[in-house]
Amino acid sequence: MQNYFTKKVNFYGDTNPKNLVSEYGSPLYVYNEKILRQRCRDMADFIPYSNYKASYSTKANSNLELLKIIREEGLHADAMSPGEIHLLLAAGFRPEQIFYIGNNVSVEEMMFAVNKGITMSVDSLSQLRTFGQFNPGGNVAVRINPGFGIGHHDKVVTGGKDTKFGINDDCIPEIKAWIKEFNLNLIGINQHIGSLFMEGDTYIQSVKVILQIAEQFEGLRFIDMGGGFGIPYQKQDNEAPLELKSFGEQLAILLSAWAERNNPDIMFMSEPGRYIVAESGVLLGTVHAQKENSGVNYVGTDLGFNVLVRPVMYDAWHDIEVYPIDKEYAYSSEKRVTIVGNICESGDAIANNRKLPALSIGDIIGVVDAGAYGYSMSSNYNNRLRPAEVLIQRDGSHRLIRRRDTLDDLLQNFCTDKG
Numbered sequence: 001m002q003n004y005f006t007k008k009v010n011f012y013g014d015t016n017p018k019n020l021v022s023e024y025g026s027p028l029y030v031y032n033e034k035i036l037r038q039r040c041r042d043m044a045d046f047i048p049y050s051n052y053k054a055s056y057s058t059k060a061n062s063n064l065e066l067l068k069i070i071r072e073e074g075l076h077a078d079a080m081s082p083g084e085i086h087l088l089l090a091a092g093f094r095p096e097q098i099f100y101i102g103n104n105v106s107v108e109e110m111m112f113a114v115n116k117g118i119t120m121s122v123d124s125l126s127q128l129r130t131f132g133q134f135n136p137g138g139n140v141a142v143r144i145n146p147g148f149g150i151g152h153h154d155k156v157v158t159g160g161k162d163t164k165f166g167i168n169d170d171c172i173p174e175i176k177a178w179i180k181e182f183n184l185n186l187i188g189i190n191q192h193i194g195s196l197f198m199e200g201d202t203y204i205q206s207v208k209v210i211l212q213i214a215e216q217f218e219g220l221r222f223i224d225m226g227g228g229f230g231i232p233y234q235k236q237d238n239e240a241p242l243e244l245k246s247f248g249e250q251l252a253i254l255l256s257a258w259a260e261r262n263n264p265d266i267m268f269m270s271e272p273g274r275y276i277v278a279e280s281g282v283l284l285g286t287v288h289a290q291k292e293n294s295g296v297n298y299v300g301t302d303l304g305f306n307v308l309v310r311p312v313m314y315d316a317w318h319d320i321e322v323y324p325i326d327k328e329y330a331y332s333s334e335k336r337v338t339i340v341g342n343i344c345e346s347g348d349a350i351a352n353n354r355k356l357p358a359l360s361i362g363d364i365i366g367v368v369d370a371g372a373y374g375y376s377m378s379s380n381y382n383n384r385l386r387p388a389e390v391l392i393q394r395d396g397s398h399r400l401i402r403r404r405d406t407l408d409d410l411l412q413n414f415c416t417d418k419g
């Protein structure tokens with residue numbers, strides 16, 4: 001049954017979905033600053049160990065205004081591309097607060113980070129060699145594959161045998177050889193085993209592995225344990241959140257023992273992405289059509305997978321809220337529906353077979369927990385316009401933090417032959 005997550009947390013502050021959509025258009029991403037700040041604090045305090053830093057994974061959501069809030073909350077950040085570095089610098093992060101986690105990047109991209117004084121991690125022996133050739137004597141980190149991974153879908157498992165990520169531990173002699181050859185300083189090692197776990201066991205296991213591997217290197221300044229911290233996407237079914245307290249305490253014991261034995265100055269990092277931003281975002285859309293086809297009740301909306309791709313890409317679940325436009329929410333009239341978008345692909349469904357109250361054209365739908373990998377994975381597919389983004393500020397007021405695309409935006413990168 002719907003329990004109105006957004007009502008419980010007063011998500012929309014002084015306004016409501018109907019007013020937001022009429023002011024900024026539909027679809028629309030809406031973020032709540034209070035929730036965002038709270039999640040930053042959860043992660044900043046996650047491990048009760050003095051030399052621990054949470055480093056936000058920018059790919060989850062790179063809205064400039066949200067990045068500024070995350071920086072204000074004292075988090076560092078990781079970047080996967082020069083574009084993310086560019087945004088982080090624009091948001092006021094200092095180069096030493098940014099960690100560039102490269103994956104199959106060009107020399108130009110490496111030097112982009114190096115020239116800005118940003119530490120980068122390389123993800124293969126071949127990239128380590130390239131880095132050494134172009135930046136001999138430089139500081140570098142390497143991404144380790146601890147031999148196993150975890151994730152809510154095969155596509156987001158980033159450790160273990162079936163992934164392109166990381167350098168296996170049997171390559172440690174070669175890592176050392178390239179470090180020596182190019183007189184590099186190996187200042188950090190990092191890993192990321194995958195995304196969206198709801199229990200800490202596998203992460204803890206992977207931390208034990210990276211700590212063992214770290215003992216084989218001298219002069220490390222940091223060990224980055226990766227992200228993947230899950231959030232409860234099935235709130236309407238009372239899914240429990242990730243239990244951070246004892247998880248963090250167990251990690252603190254491991255980390256302080258390692259530091260005491262090996263290097264008291266070492267800094268430990270994590271890379272939360274989704275955990276920081278997912279719950280602070282709701283995607284609003286509008287019902288434009290209804291049809292019954294072979295026993296399936298379709299609700300046709302403007303929520304195509306160009307706006308939120310997670311359900312199509314990962315079979316991901318998002319709770320759905322319904323904001324009837326001019327009637328009360330009627331539980332008595334609930335029926336099973338499939339909510340589809342406006343993209344020309346038959347897989348374009350945002351929620352399948354959901355029990356929802358009878359919807360009418362013009363009603364607004366809220367896709368909950370859409371703050372992570374929502375806008376950041378959106379596109380102009382079908383030449384649809386990407387939505388605006390609005391922030392509900394701490395005092396309950398709201399402001400636009402990214403305008404909606406315009407039709408002219410679709411034309412702006414073309415090079416017209418003027419001859």
Ligand SMILES: Cc1ncc(COP(=O)(O)O)c(C=O)c1O
Pocket residue numbers: 057059060078101158191192194195196226227228229271272273274275372
């Ligand atoms: C290297 C790296 N670090 C951190 C993350 C963040 O993962 P999550 O958003 O699940 O915390 C990712 C996600 O893909 C990643 O690739």
